[in-house]
Amino acid sequence: MVVRSLDVKKDPFRPCEKDEELLGPEVPYLSAIGALMYLANCTRPDIAFSVNLLARYSSAPTRRHWNGIKHILRYLRGTTDMGLFYSRESKQQLLGYANAGYLSDPHKGRSQTGYVFNCNGTAISWRSVKQTMVATS
Numbered sequence: 278m279v280v281r282s283l284d285v286k287k288d289p290f291r292p293c294e295k296d297e298e299l300l301g302p303e304v305p306y307l308s309a310i311g312a313l314m315y316l317a318n319c320t321r322p323d324i325a326f327s328v329n330l331l332a333r334y335s336s337a338p339t340r341r342h343w344n345g346i347k348h349i350l351r352y353l354r355g356t357t358d359m360g361l362f363y364s365r366e367s368k369q370q371l372l373g374y375a376n377a378g379y380l381s382d383p384h385k386g387r388s389q390t391g392y393v394f395n396c397n398g399t400a401i402s403w404r405s406v407k408q409t410m411v412a413t414s
Contacts, residue, residue: 297339306338309346316353320360322393322403324349329389329405366397377408387411 300306310332317325327349334342375392391405 297341300338300340300343304338304343306343306346307335309350310335313346313349321353322400323356323359324353325403325405326389326391329407333407361399363399364397369396370398371396 310328313324313328314332317328327345331342331345331349371394373392373394375390377388377390379388387410388408389405390408391403393400393403395401
């Protein structure tokens with residue numbers, strides 16, 4: 278597998294810069310975000326964080342953000358065999374995990390929080406969201 282670093286100027290999760298051109302209505306950014314949010318909320322928890330970040334730019338998306346959406350779509354196309362499988366086991370095991378990043382959005386001083394609950398190793402509930410309050414430590 279070849280791993281290449283991402284050029285900082287092409288990073289789709291970076292906020293808009295003043296000289297960047299905004300996308301026009303001919304690019305279906307909001308429709309794509311809506312479709313990806315449906316997948317992230319219903320069947321594909323692996324894309325929840327990335328979709329959450331790109332949805333933040335729905336009011337003023339740029340070409341860079343659109344490229345981020347296309348990147349997620351390519352990832353989904355390459356992982357069509359991945360999904361959620363719920364087995365019928367007599368012994369049920371419920372596990373929960375949570376995580377929070379400090380200053381995930383350094384421009385607004387907000388952090389990202391996420392959780393996932395698994396039943397027999399398969400996710401049954403998950404969420405990735407930006408915190409509403411500024412974390413100071």
